[in-house]
Amino acid sequence: MAPAKTPEHVRLEQSRTGEVAWKAWGPYLSERQWGTVREDYSSNGDAWNHFTHDQARSRAYRWGEDGLAGVCDERQRLCLSLALWNGADPILKERMFGLTNTEGNHGEDVKEYWFYLDSTPTHSYLKCQYKYPQAAFPYTDLVETNRHRGKLDYEYELLDTGIFDEDRYFDVIVEYAKAAHDDILMRVTAHNRGPDAAPLHLLPTLWFRNTWAQGGAKPSLTLDGDAVVARHDELGAWRFEADAPFLFCDNETGPKAAINDHVVDGAPLSATAGTKCAAHHVLEIAGGDSATIVLRLTASDEAVDADAVFKTRIEEADAFYAEVIPPALDADRKLVMRQALAGLLWSKQYYEYDVHRWLREHEVNPWDANAPDVRNVPWFHMVAGDVISMPDTWEYPWFAAWDLAFHCAPLSLVDVDFAKAQVELLLETKYMHPNGQIPAYEWNFSDVNPPVTAWAALWVYQREEEIRGEGDREFLARVFARLLTNFTWWVNRKDPDGRNLFQGGFLGLDNIGIFDRSAPLPGGGTLRQADGTAWMALYCQWMLQIAVELGKHDSSHADIALKFVTHFGWIAVALTPPGADTPLWDETDGFFYDVMRMPDGTTIPLRVRSLVGLLPMCAATVFEPETLDGQPGLVERALKFAEHFGDSVPVLAHLPGANADGRRLLALVNETQLRQILTVMLDEEEFLSPHGIRAISRYHLDHPYEFDWDGQHYEVRYLPAESDSGMFGGNSNWRGPVWFPMNLVILRALFNLHRYYGDDFKIEFPTGSGKEMNLREVALALGRRLSSTFLRGPDGRRPVYGGSKKFQDDPHWRDLILFHEYFHGDNGAGLGASHQTGWTGSVATVLRIAG
Incomplete structure (x- = not known):
């Protein structure tokens, strides 16, 4: 095996062998737990309305936690994240706000701006940026305006409200650096981008996930001099150090809101212990100025120099990515690739779901033919409790089977061992159905996703072979044995x-x-x-x-x-x-x-x-x-x-x-x-867009396909952006946009076909241009079209941001990349879930291959 190249490579090897648990803590905290299936105890399966954003600050979760730019241990027992208050909001900003599936005119949609800027695979260094308005957050305006817009209307976004006018907002940068695997430093820097001084309350918050409500010992947070001691039966004792007064409450329904009520409404708060606490920093930041606070969560007694630790970890992160990112890429391509990989690593989340227990709590017996109609009854065997690569941390804070497979390709660029574990995860007995089906996603585990796990297994195996000189055949054999069962399920069902x-x-x-x-x-x-x-x-x-x-x-x-x-x-x-x-x-x-x-x-x-x-x-x-x-x-x-x-x-x-x-x-x-097929696919009036292959041919813009049956009219028309169809909840949009995972499948095919047909097989690219290319050249040209979605063009603008002047022109916005769910079929503008770095993070793979 080749020697480790950088300190981060050393940490990866120590983690792989079990020598040091560098991954025991990471960004495994979702941005949203409210509105998920796991927290839904309604009688009609209406998860969004059973547990709303408005209730989240006062109701204790049963299955997970959420927070702003947070971290937690690998079983999410102890959590650390940031809360904010600008002196004007009606509530603390403890979690990201967004619209539910029925409130948004194109389905659920987060209405915040945050960006994952950096992460090493062991999370020895993390960096995230959040844009926090100085005026009261327009919760009501966002809900009401979007509610009255139709499917053919644009979404009403946070920038549209005018809340960022005159740059009256804070850029809040949250960084974490590990002095050791059990010693975590948190640094929060707030930049006032506006012209005038403005107040800002920074409340780094530490709390235990409420597991004691289901039995077991209750952990504690107690004041010990100028620090808080966190005691937990499994985690042991940790110290939370901050240069600010601590506020305490319990992470239980009702008491959970006490810190919010104290800071925002002035309600008395007398507790000096609990299961949730916040270090309350009250700042006044001049226009154009910034302020920084540093905190520490540690199981160690050794003193550390926080500034030196951050400096070292940042240098080590740079050295690691200098090995991962091809040096031939220009600065802009390197920036996009690094942020894509950072988003993938930040989207690793802890996921717990004991379906049998959940069904018992719904008073459902899986063997009762007359049991209430509750989702996922056939999956009562499933007991999940793992760190999983999620599509994103807000709109999809749960695994999706084929998304997860696609994530493994770019993840293998930085952490092949984690990618291997993710390939195997859903094939384990605790997930895979006894009949051989792989669970799709928590809204309906019995739905069907394309069977791409075998593709992911091969990709990761070959990547390890490239890194270590030999692939892990034992891993491949284990996966193959489980996939044989799944293949048989497909054939039979x-x-x-x-x-x-x-x-x-x-x-x-x-x-x-x-x-x-x-x-x-x-x-x-x-x-x-x-x-x-x-x-x-x-x-x-x-x-x-x-x-x-x-x-x-x-x-x-x-x-x-x-x-x-x-x-x-x-x-x-x-x-x-x-x-x-x-x-x-x-x-x-x-x-x-x-x-x-x-x-x-x-x-x-x-x-x-x-x-x-x-x-x-x-x-x-x-x-x-x-x-x-x-x-x-x-x-x-x-x-x-x-x-x-x-x-x-x-x-x-x-x-x-x-x-x-x-x-x-x-x-x-x-x-x-x-x-x-290629003649049609590579025609710019059909499938070939400036930014990849469209999901539906542009031919159907003027020639919709129509079908009439028994008085019912059906139609498919090319729609380059959001779909106007109500199918699949009204937020599925495959009628024209560009989707990165499908383009990755096409790229694989073109490279493979070139290996057989060679340079003599040529095809026009684009069709009708008179310019012929072999299939490898076609794949590279297509890859460059895909990556150009995120890159600054000759006019300095990034297609992903469409007509958004703020994102295109403002120096504090234009290099912050969002990796959307899919992209406008004609101009490449980002659409759908704005933070779905998951499978769109495959742009990192595309950049590595095609530049």
Whole structure:
């Protein structure tokens, strides 16, 4: 193994071996716990309204905690975060505010501005920036104005309220530095960006998560001289040191609000002990000036020089990222890549959910056929209590299966061991259903996400091989064994006719189609999904790759590898069955479409040009000759199978042979089909936008696809921004924008196909331009379009911020990057969840590959 390159690499190795628990504390505290499924004890499953933002300051949570730019231990027993008060707000700013799904005109939406600027993978250094207005926060205005806007209207954002006019706000920068694994320094610097002096109360707050309400010993916070001692049966004793008076209360329903009521309303506060405390700093900061406070939470008795610790950790963070980020990137690209990785690392959150206990508290017996209709009853076995990479810390403070898989690619750039653990997590017995299903997300664990865990496993395995010179085959074998169970679940549950045509659920493409694919279809029809079937073809290929890799050292995997070759063949024939009246492949259009089959046997092609039709192209895997040479008989058996069934399976009848370098290709589409699909995909009037591949072709802007049945009218039109459809709660937006994870799948396919077809295969990029490129060059050009979403263009503006003058021009805003959920299909403006660094953080991977 190569020697560690920087002090942070040393800490990662100490953490990996268990020598030092550097990751025992981190940013594992969500920005929102209210409104989550776990905290929902309503009779109708209305999580948003059962536990609201307004109630959060006074009601104790049962399952987790939230806070502003906070940290906690890895089981979230003791939490530290920042509370603020500007002297004008009706409440302390203890957590981020946003609109619920019914309040926002495009679904739930956080109405705050904060930015994750830095984090090392062991969280030895952390940095976050929050913009806090000096006038009263416009809670009512945000709710009422958005409530009266329709789906075709823009969202009403915090900047639109005028609250930041004349720069009357504080830039609050929160940093953490670890002097040791059990010694954490917190530094808060507040910059008054306005012209006049303004008051600011800084209240770093320490509290215990309320676990004693369910039984067990109650921890304590007690005053000891000029510090607070935190005592916990499992954590031991910690000291909280600050140069300010301490305020105390209990983290229980009712008493929890006592500090808020004391600071804001002047209510008496006499407690000198409790389970929640805040160090109350009262500042008056002149216009253009700043103030800094430093605190310490430690289990150590040793003295430390806080300034020296921060200086050292910042230098070490810089040294670490100098090794991670390619030196050839310019300063702006480095800035974007580092903030993308920081956002991913800040979005690691502690997630606890004992579903069986939760159901008991709802008085639901999972075995009672007449039990109340409560979500997630089939998942009563699940007992979660882990630090998990979340899509984001506010809108999605819970795991999502396919998001998590996509996170692992960029995470592996900085912490391959954490990425490996995340790949395995949902495959563990405590998460995975006994029938083999992987839980999707807490609103409905039984929903279906695309099966991309195998892709993530391969990606992380290959990344470790790159770092350490050898991949972890034991890890790969464990994952493979569990995925075999999941693959079988897919085959048994999502292929209702036994014809290898997979259907149902989100499959990751939400309302991209003309119907809600999780609901009954018009006329009792069933849907033959090109994307569902292509996902399974990809799953076969990834499993085949894993089997072949494991087969290098264990010949028993050869037969399993052949299983996936044969299964791929059956899926391929399902896409293009010989003699079918309506195959999914349309020869005239040169594109794949979903097909609806009616009860009387008639079939109707649904001619929507979308990612659904691009995905089959992505099912392409190339095998190196040296890999196959180590699998005696595998190629011969696969070719014999292809020869035997070639008359029934077109893709096998025309299986391309080895190329000049001995590489072999397994793909759903042949060279002719590939050219036809690419011609459409790379057309700027169809899929190719200035910032990546759109989810739906721009062709449908003027040519919407329409379908009428039994008096009902259905329509799909190209919508470059938010969807006007009410499907999936009204906040699913796949009808035109650019989504980074799907673009990453396309990039993978292009690089793979180039390895087989080589430089001789050229295609116009863009279509009609007369400029031809090989597929690797196409992938790189597409990658540069994706990354340009966040980069300053020649005019100095970042497309992600659209027409926002503040973000484009203000020196205190323009280099603070938000990694949105998806992006405008024509201009790249950020849309949806504003902090979903999760899968959009894959821009870090794109920058590393394509610049």
